[in-house]
Each structure stands twice: as structure tokens, then as C-alpha cells.
Amino acid sequence: MYKKMVAVAFLLAVSLPGWSADMANGQRINKSCALCHGAHGQGASGKLSPRIAGLPKEYIIKTMKDYVEGRRVYPLMVRTSQIDKFTERDFEDVATYLASLDLSSDAMFDIQASFGDAAAGRKIYKSDCRTCHNKDGYGRPRKEAPPLAGQHAAYLYTTMRGFAEGHRVHANDDEDDTFEDYKDNDFINLTAYLATLDDARIVEGYAFEAPVYRASLARKPQTELDDSIQITDIKQTVVRMALEDGVTTDMAEEAMIAKAEEIGLKKVAQQKVSKFLARQDVKMPHLSIFQFCNPLDARLMVMADPVFSSYMPCRISMVEDANGKLWLMMLNLDMLINSKLLPNEVVETAIRVNQQMLDVMTAGAAGKT
Numbered sequence: 001m002y003k004k005m006v007a008v009a010f011l012l013a014v015s016l017p018g019w020s021a022d023m024a025n026g027q028r029i030n031k032s033c034a035l036c037h038g039a040h041g042q043g044a045s046g047k048l049s050p051r052i053a054g055l056p057k058e059y060i061i062k063t064m065k066d067y068v069e070g071r072r073v074y075p076l077m078v079r080t081s082q083i084d085k086f087t088e089r090d091f092e093d094v095a096t097y098l099a100s101l102d103l104s105s106d107a108m109f110d111i112q113a114s115f116g117d118a119a120a121g122r123k124i125y126k127s128d129c130r131t132c133h134n135k136d137g138y139g140r141p142r143k144e145a146p147p148l149a150g151q152h153a154a155y156l157y158t159t160m161r162g163f164a165e166g167h168r169v170h171a172n173d174d175e176d177d178t179f180e181d182y183k184d185n186d187f188i189n190l191t192a193y194l195a196t197l198d199d200a201r202i203v204e205g206y207a208f209e210a211p212v213y214r215a216s217l218a219r220k221p222q223t224e225l226d227d228s229i230q231i232t233d234i235k236q237t238v239v240r241m242a243l244e245d246g247v248t249t250d251m252a253e254e255a256m257i258a259k260a261e262e263i264g265l266k267k268v269a270q271q272k273v274s275k276f277l278a279r280q281d282v283k284m285p286h287l288s289i290f291q292f293c294n295p296l297d298a299r300l301m302v303m304a305d306p307v308f309s310s311y312m313p314c315r316i317s318m319v320e321d322a323n324g325k326l327w328l329m330m331l332n333l334d335m336l337i338n339s340k341l342l343p344n345e346v347v348e349t350a351i352r353v354n355q356q357m358l359d360v361m362t363a364g365a366a367g368k369t
């Protein structure tokens, strides 16, 4: 009997990493991360979306706090996922969930780099990086050094340049001079070598399956987070953001249009539904719909699959709820981002468009660009 209990306890500890975390809550929170990092934290090959699946839990938590506290800078992420409002438990839950997603054996998620001299990169790695990031490139928790294997090449390259230029502190050490003497070619070669490291873990025929966690009934589904941004699972996923206090519909409209122009999105239409009806003496809460498009992105997606035209143009609606509160809402392009079968450049475009639309929404909600 005793033996059996030990065996069960052991199994639990192994099969449920971080069993004290609420995986359902982690999975729920991850829906907002998925806007930019993909449903499984897989990231995209562009520099704007690192892979976060399978990173150590401690590193994910530390990093999120770095963004909140300004040691690393990416305000759109803080704003979109509201990580500055997370409880310790939220950090723990989402980090445990993401850390549990191991994509490294699935060839579909293999990192590749089509440039550089991997052999030259290997030399540098062996002499300057291996002690901390480990022989296999999967990091050393004791040194707080994260995995570099399995990380997207463009992100690694940009990040290393950032270390050299002082935009980000490497090795948690202001005095660190690891990257000072490297030339651009060294970064390219290192990146090429790092892209080979995940090959060792690939298991032929293995296909990653995302786990599904059911929320326990004991935990109430609504937290204070849900008040200002919410990703709702209806048939398609919707992202919504409340207008900040004091921001009028005119201010939001102006800010959104200015932001869109700034980042090269074309405003192709605007329907003032409630104003239109008001002229016919029909009353309703505020509703206006803004449509944006980047013709080159539209081209790429429609060539990949005509079905994506149903998402076009990208829309943001400004809508008033029964309590008079104003919201901005849009469809998440998650179907595009999260389909493993789509070509890389389509996923990357979808993530970028999502980020641009979020940028426009964020400007609208704040009433300023």
C-alpha cells in the first residue's frame, strides 16, 4: 500500500509539472499571449515573436517582471496582456503552463537558418557560451541561462545585437562584456549554429498535441483582469479593450487613425452606424466600425489560401455596452497564427498584422498615439 502511494505520488509529480499551479488558469491566460506568441507559444520566425514554449518557468516569470518593471522594454506586450496587473499566482500559472509545452521533438517546429557558417559559430559557442547555456544549448537553470536551442533565429540575432549595443543586459550583469568584440558575422554564424542545436531532439513522426485543462468549478471564471481586456472563445476569438476613463469616441477615433497612418496601415472605410441611425431618429448605443488594410499582406494571405479573405479587411469596432462603457473590439487572427500547417511567412504576417491592429487599438483606448 505504502509503495503504491509513493508510486502514485511520483507519477503525479512527473506527469504534472508544477502540480501546484492552476494549469487551466495558465491556459486561459495564454490565450492573450497567443495573439503574438502563437497558441502553443511557438513564436514566429520574425524578430517580433520569440518562442516562449518550453522555456524554464523561473525564466518566464523573471522575464515578464523585467517587462513590467522596465528592465526590458516592450510596452505593447504589457498593455495587451495586462501583465502589470497579474497576481503572483497568474505569473506562476501561465509560466508553468508554457514551460510544460515541449515542442522540441516535433519536426514541424524545427528552427532553421538559411545563412551563416554554423561551424564557425560552433567554435565561438564552445569557447564563450557553453559554460552557461550548456553543451546542448538548452540552458543551465543554475546559471539562470535560458535555452537558446529551439529559439527563432531572427529573434536571437536581434537580441545579440541588442546586447552588443546595450539595449538589453546580458547574463543579468551590467558589466558583462561578452558581446563587445563580436563582428556582425560572428552574430550571424552563432545564430546559424544555434539553429542546428534543436535538431538533436527531433523524433521522426512525433506530433505535438496541446493539452486541454478544464477549469475547476471551485475557481470563479472572472477575475479583475477580465474587466479591461478579454479574449472570449466564441466561434472566433475576439479581443476587446475598454476606452480609458475620460477618453471620448472622438479622441479614440483620432488616435486610431493617426496610429494606423504612422505604422503604414490604410484606413479603408469607417461606418458610423449609430450616427447614421440617429439621423433617422433611431436611438442606439454608440457603434462605429473602422476597417484597415495593408494590400501587400492581403495579397500574401489570399495567395496562401483564398479562405483568409473572409478576415479582410481587418476591423475594429467601437461599441457602447448597456452600462454606457465604451469598448474597442476586433477579431483575433488566431486561426491563422495557430494553424501549424500554414507556411511560415503567412504565420509571421498574421502575427505582425495582429500586433499592428493591437497597436491601433491600444492607441484608441488611451486616446493618444
Ligand code: HEC
Pocket (backbone or CB within 6 Å): 029, 030, 032, 033, 034, 035, 036, 037, 047, 048, 049, 050, 051, 052, 059, 060, 063, 064, 072, 073, 074, 076, 077, 080, 081, 083, 094, 146, 355, 358
Ligand atoms: C503584443 C504582442 C505580445 C503579447 C500579447 C505578449 N507578448 Fe511576450 N513578447 C512579445 C515580443 C515582441 C517579445 C520580444 C521583445 C524583446 O525583444 O524583448 C516578447 C517577449 C516575451 C518573453 C521573453 C522571451 C525570451 O526568450 O526572453 C516572454 C517570456 C514573454 N514574451 C511572455 C509572454 C507571456 C507569458 C504573454 C502573455 C501573458 C505575452 N508574452 C504576451 C510580444 C508579445
Ligand code: HEC
Pocket (backbone or CB within 6 Å): 050, 124, 125, 128, 129, 130, 131, 132, 133, 143, 144, 145, 146, 147, 148, 151, 156, 159, 160, 169, 170, 171, 172, 178, 190
Ligand atoms: C556567465 C554566463 C553566460 C555566458 C558565458 C553566456 N550567457 Fe547568454 N545568457 C546568460 C543569462 C543569465 C541570460 C539571461 C539574461 C536575462 O535574464 O535577461 C542569457 C541570455 C542570453 C540570450 C537571450 C535569450 C532569450 O531568450 O532572450 C542570448 C541570445 C544569449 N544569452 C546568447 C549567448 C551567447 C551567444 C553566448 C556566447 C557568446 C552567451 N550567451 C554566453 C548567461 C550567459
